[in-house]
Amino acid sequence: MARLAARVRSVSDSFTLKLNAQVQEMQKQGIDIANLTTGEPDFQVPEAAKEAVREAVRLNRSKYTPVPGLPALREAIARKTNVQQPSLVALSGEWKGANVIATNGGKQAIFNAMMAVLEPGDQVLYPAPFWLSYPEMTKLVGSEPFSIATRFENGFRMTADELSRALDAAPRAKLLILNSPCNPTGALYSHEELAAIGEVLEKNPRGRELWVLSDEIYDRVILGEKPFTSFLEACPRLRDRVITVNGMSKAAAMTGWRVGWTVASAEATAAMNTVQAQSTSGINALSQWASIAALALPESSFSEQVAKYRERFRMVLEILSKAGKLRVVVPEGAFYVFFGVQEYLAAGEDAGRFCERVLRDARVALVPGDPFGAPGFVRMSFATDDATLKSGCERLVGLLGS
Ligand SMILES: Cc1ncc(COP(=O)(O)O)c(C=O)c1O
Known part of the structure; x- marks a missing residue:
């Protein structure tokens, strides 16, 4: 059978x-x-994004795009990320379009990253409560989910100590997923909390071997006075092993347009590009034109x-x-x-x-x-x-x- x-x-x-x-x-x-x-x-969806699609159709912009996306889109995403990571830019220079891959939503960005860094049997760490797709995607690529318990009293934000203990308990840990603001808890990590986590990743011998995926898809939806901090803004020295994931779905109400992305080192980007080239190729061309227009809008929109x-x-x-x-x-x-x-x-x-x-x-x-x-x-x-x-x-x- x-x-x-x-x-x-x-x-x-x-x-x-x-x-x-x-x-x-x-x-x-x-x-x-x-x-x-x-x-x-x-x-x-912002009017400018709709208009960009109408214009792209009119101009017959309907051919395959490069696998990692249109250059103008990749550059716009790099610019957005540079604005969110000024300390990283000051320390080691700007992200360029070449560090970006446009993906079919944030979901494919995460999947590409997992395919690029994980071997069968590796463990993937993430604080619980977590977005429910992380463990399922981990299993799909043949790796093992490992959730880190956090405390209600601490707003379910993982502390540096909790991460250190998890590293002792997970000998095959290869990837840590962070998600701030978090689905489902709404937890938002402060600069200091992220820096403390980064310190573990630099000082702990096992922490030094981890890749980090920072899922920042809710970056625009901030409910109080505490500002959003991108993980690499707090931990710029970790640049080479952090893959930042973001996208248009939540920030610009463009869920159905399926545009997400990764921003990462040249090495990680090349590996994820190989995954994408042999699975989905470049994403929908019209959605890319829409995203270029939406990313050009001022924050005040x-x-x-x-x-x-x-x-x-x-x-x-x-x-x-x-x-x-x-x-x-x-x-x-x-x-x-x-x-x-x-x-x-x-x-x-x-x-x-x-x-x-x-x-x-x-x-x-x-x-x-x-x-x-x-x-x-x-x-x-x-x-x-x-x-x-x-x-x-x-x-x-x-x-x-x-
Ligand atoms: C935390 C988190 N990451 C990633 C995604 C995926 O976003 P997309 O719809 O762009 O694939 C979602 C969507 O619900 C989410 O909540």
């Missing part, structure tokens, strides 16, 4: 995408659901979106505070609120069952924390319109009581 590869049998489908499809099916049947599951901005996220986040926290026994992680970035529901679980109920009950009885869709490495917790997205968000939060609180 023809058999499928073992690697696919060990990997789960994207849990959130599946859940979202289920909710949409219920909505199609006319059931009024407040869908607070999606990791997708509800804003519109996005301030309305950011202000809206901040407003929604305050509204959500205010309503959720009425259910006083929720253990809320106050997010500092990204567009999720992550909270512990332990005090509200019925006998024998886990967070998954809890979410089923909330969907059935309050018609609010949430994602359980288990696939993010946080049993007992639940993720709510506030990347949705105010009315749905307000009614969803009120219905949830109404079901839970105080």
